[in-house]
Amino acid sequence: MEIRSLTERKRPLRVLALLDALARATISPSPLRVVHELAYLANVLAPVFDLSPYSASLLKRRSGPYYPSLQQTLDEMVGRGMVIASELRYVHVPEESRYRLDAHYRLNRELSQPALLEYRRVYSDTSEVLFLDELAVAYSTLAEEQLGRATLQDARYAHADVDTNNVIDFGEWAPQAAANFSRNAALSFAPHGNLQPAERLYMYLDHLRMRSAGGR
DSSP states (O other), X not given: OOOOOHHHHHHHXXXXXXXXXXXXXXXXXXXXXXXXXXHHHHHHHGXXXXXXXXXOEEEOOTTOOOOHHHHHHHHHHHHTTSEEEXXXXXXXXXXXXXXXXXXXXXXXXXHHHHHHHHHHHHTTTSSHHHHHHHHHHHHTTSOGGGTXXXXXXXXXXXXXXXXXXXXXXXXXXXOHHHHOHHHXXXXXXXXXXXXXXXXXXXXXXXXXXXXXXXXX
């Protein structure tokens, strides 16, 4: 009998929670790129809330973050009717020399709400739910054309120490404090001040917004 890890068992809830956070931030239906980008930001910025990254490494792609396991789970949720996919189309992925299905995603509240309520109940004594909600709202302050593309300016993703098609490690093998430049950047704002974790998320996302717009 196959024994799945805790991370694998939690992945469907994580996908639903990401879509729920995006919907609460009025980014719904959410393009595929946006879902994967928020998942990446949730991983790389989790330590700002003293949380462990759900996944602390990924393959660097020229087009931005993409998690095959997350996409597989998202497709499974569509198959189970808990997530609704729209605007389906195939897009060419040059770095992979193939086409990939693209879509916009939103929750089917009738089927997904019981699982989301249970998720919020189980994690009510942690900062995870608050973190995802605050992150999504901070993310929603980006311009529409920046959504799904902001991590190309992210301190960890854009760093030149990892080339395209190589693995970015921000804590899975390397020490987190040394490897997670995004976390370090978020914590560097007002280092002697008393900023709340949510305020640091907003400041870091504003930093990405300005860099994506050509500012500094």
